Amino acid sequence: xxxxxxxxxxxxxxxxxxxxxxxxxxxxxxxxxxxxxxxxxxxxxxxxxxxxxxxxxxxxxxxxxxxxxxxxxxxxxxxxxxxxxxxxxxxxxxxxxxxxxxxxxxxxxxxxxxxxxxxxxxxxxxxxxxxxxxxxxxxxxxxxxxxxxxxxxxxxxxxxxxxxxxxxxxxxxxxxxxxxxxxxxxxxxxxxxxxxxxxxxxxxxxxxxxxxxxxxxxxxxxxxxxxxxxxxxxxxxxxxxxxxxxxxxxxxxxxxxxxxxxxxxxxxxxxxxxxxxxxxxxxxxxxxxxxxxxxxxxxxxxxxxxxxxxxxxxxxxxxxxxxxxxxxxxxxxxxxxxxxxxxxx
Amino acid sequence: xxxxxxxxxxxxxxxxxxxxxxxxxxxxxxxxxxxxxxxxxxxxxxxxxxxxxxxxxxxxxxxxxxxxxxxxxxxxxxxxxxxxxxxxxxxxxxxxxxxxxxxxxxxxxxxxxxxxxxxxxxxxxxxxxxxxxxxxxxxxxxxxxxxxxxxxxxxxxxxxxxxxxxxxxxxxxx
Numbered sequence: 001x002x003x004x005x006x007x008x009x010x011x012x013x014x015x016x017x018x019x020x021x022x023x024x025x026x027x028x029x030x031x032x033x034x035x036x037x038x039x040x041x042x043x044x045x046x047x048x049x050x051x052x053x054x055x056x057x058x059x060x061x062x063x064x065x066x067x068x069x070x071x072x073x074x075x076x077x078x079x080x081x082x083x084x085x086x087x088x089x090x091x092x093x094x095x096x097x098x099x100x101x102x103x104x105x106x107x108x109x110x111x112x113x114x115x116x117x118x119x120x121x122x123x124x125x126x127x128x129x130x131x132x133x134x135x136x137x138x139x140x141x142x143x144x145x146x147x148x149x150x151x152x153x154x155x156x157x158x159x160x161x162x163x164x165x166x167x168x169x170x171x172x173x174x175x176x177x178x179x180x181x182x183x184x185x186x187x188x189x190x191x192x193x194x195x196x197x198x199x200x201x202x203x204x205x206x207x208x209x210x211x212x213x214x215x216x217x218x219x220x221x222x223x224x225x226x227x228x229x230x231x232x233x234x235x236x237x238x239x240x241x242x243x244x245x246x247x248x249x250x251x252x253x254x255x256x257x258x259x260x261x262x263x264x265x266x267x268x269x270x271x272x273x274x275x276x277x278x279x280x281x282x283x284x285x286x287x288x289x290x291x292x293x294x295x296x297x298x299x300x301x302x303x304x305x306x307x308x309x310x311x312x313x314x315x316x317x318x319x320x321x322x323x324x325x326x327x328x329x330x331x332x333x334x335x336x337x338x339x340x341x342x343x344x345x
Numbered sequence: 346x347x348x349x350x351x352x353x354x355x356x357x358x359x360x361x362x363x364x365x366x367x368x369x370x371x372x373x374x375x376x377x378x379x380x381x382x383x384x385x386x387x388x389x390x391x392x393x394x395x396x397x398x399x400x401x402x403x404x405x406x407x408x409x410x411x412x413x414x415x416x417x418x419x420x421x422x423x424x425x426x427x428x429x430x431x432x433x434x435x436x437x438x439x440x441x442x443x444x445x446x447x448x449x450x451x452x453x454x455x456x457x458x459x460x461x462x463x464x465x466x467x468x469x470x471x472x473x474x475x476x477x478x479x480x481x482x483x484x485x486x487x488x489x490x491x492x493x494x495x496x497x498x499x500x501x502x503x504x505x506x507x508x509x510x511x512x513x514x515x516x517x518x519x
Contacts, residue, residue, distance in 0.1 A: 077379075117398065118402050121406065124406055125406045128410025128411060131414055132382075132414070135421075136375075136417075150421070151418065154414050155418075158415075
């Protein structure tokens with residue numbers, strides 16, 4: 001790796017961090033406005049024009065709050081919990097391809113931090129680690145409500161990881177690669193995976209809701225039963241980290257969904273409108289973000305429309321409906337591939 | 346002079362041995378589990394250095410991500426404290442010390458007869474997911490399927506055990 005690539009990658013990492021943090025920040029504003037719209041209210045209006053400075057005000061408030069660590073809590077693990085939540089939330093963006101390559105002055109800029117050939121598995125690896133934030137924080141709080149929330153978070157995440165992984169296998173069978181870049185490249189133009197795998201998309205989307213602890217799967221922080229779930233004892237910026245990590249996770253899962261099923265940075269007629277490759281790459285980044293914002297909106301739409309599940313319903317949905325459905329999907333996909341190749345009989 | 350990969354190898358090995366020791370030396374079982382997770386990460390690092398990316402990432406997903414969560418889960422339910430810790434009789438302590446000492450003797454004897462070599466992959470493409478899949482599903486298909494059946498049997502057995510408990514309870518009520 002030469003020096004210029006190193007600079008490229010460093011700048012890209014900084015930009016991706018900044019963009020994901022800002023998007024997550026304004027997702028909180030979007031969530032308030034959308035919730036207000038769904039409930040026929042106005043939402044935040046006072047901080048800045050149309051309440052646009054509200055996220056900054058919220059952040060400032062969280063920083064100023066008193067920092068409380070419970071007396072009986074395990075201090076090291078109490079601090080480790082939100083740190084892990086934030087770390088794992090920020091790690092996934094490394095393998096997401098944000099756009100086609102840019103060419104400037106005979107120099108090629110790749111809009112992806114790391115194109116590893118196990119990109120998709122890397123995403124799953126980080127997702128499977130994400131549960132430690134809630135689990136460790138909830139246990140270290142030394143509070144029964146926190147512990148209940150932590151246990152719920154762990155069992156929910158493990159259950160839905162299975163269906164999530166199985167739903168992706170049909171996509172891997174279609175593309176024959178685990179690299180996210182390859183998967184996106186194969187969906188050039190309007191040849192998106194959603195047309196071939198609508199069921200896999202539905203399963204993946206439901207699992208993404210469950211993995212990000214969003215309603216209707218927000219039982220780990222179910223306030224009517226568990227006060228605040230695993231973050232009951234948290235205050236100040238540690239609470240802020242937990243809440244913020246959820247919004248970053250939402251941004252990242254929206255990006256993964258768009259990349260896997262909705263063509264990522266591809267858009268219809270991209271090869272026939274006759275623009276230069278740089279313009280198409282930049283337009284592609286724009287389209288990718290439009291898709292991501294749409295999915296963030298969809299996450300919020302679901303949250304303010306569907307009531308929370310009961311715990312047994314959640315487990316039933318995961319184990320008895322989603323997992324068998326995704327296995328059926330794998331079998332059908334395999335059969336169709338074999339018939340197309342003509343090697344079934 | 347060490348090359349970068351050799352330096353990384355020794356660094357990773359040092360960290361993995363250190364954290365493996367911390368697992369057994371830590372007083373708090375939850376800390377032990379967290380040290381064990383770090384150890385798994387180091388082992389995955391070794392896999393990555395041998396270009397066995399699939400093995401490395403699966404090690405993280407399965408061991409660090411799933412099995413250790415279940416470990417933590419169980420330990421959190423057990424509520425292990427110093428007060429509830431059972432007292433070990435002096436005889437058991439002596440027996441433990443003797444067994445440990447003999448194991449140490451064995452390890453020292455083994456190390457005495459081996460030469461230390463720097464671990465190297467004979468073929469650094471073999472660990473890539475494509476090659477691994479071809480090997481598993483072509484050359485070793487039969488053992489692979491046998492292992493799957495073994496896993497399936499274990500899963501069915503676990504479900505059966507859990508169900509059985511439920512049934513007896515119901516019949517007790519009736």
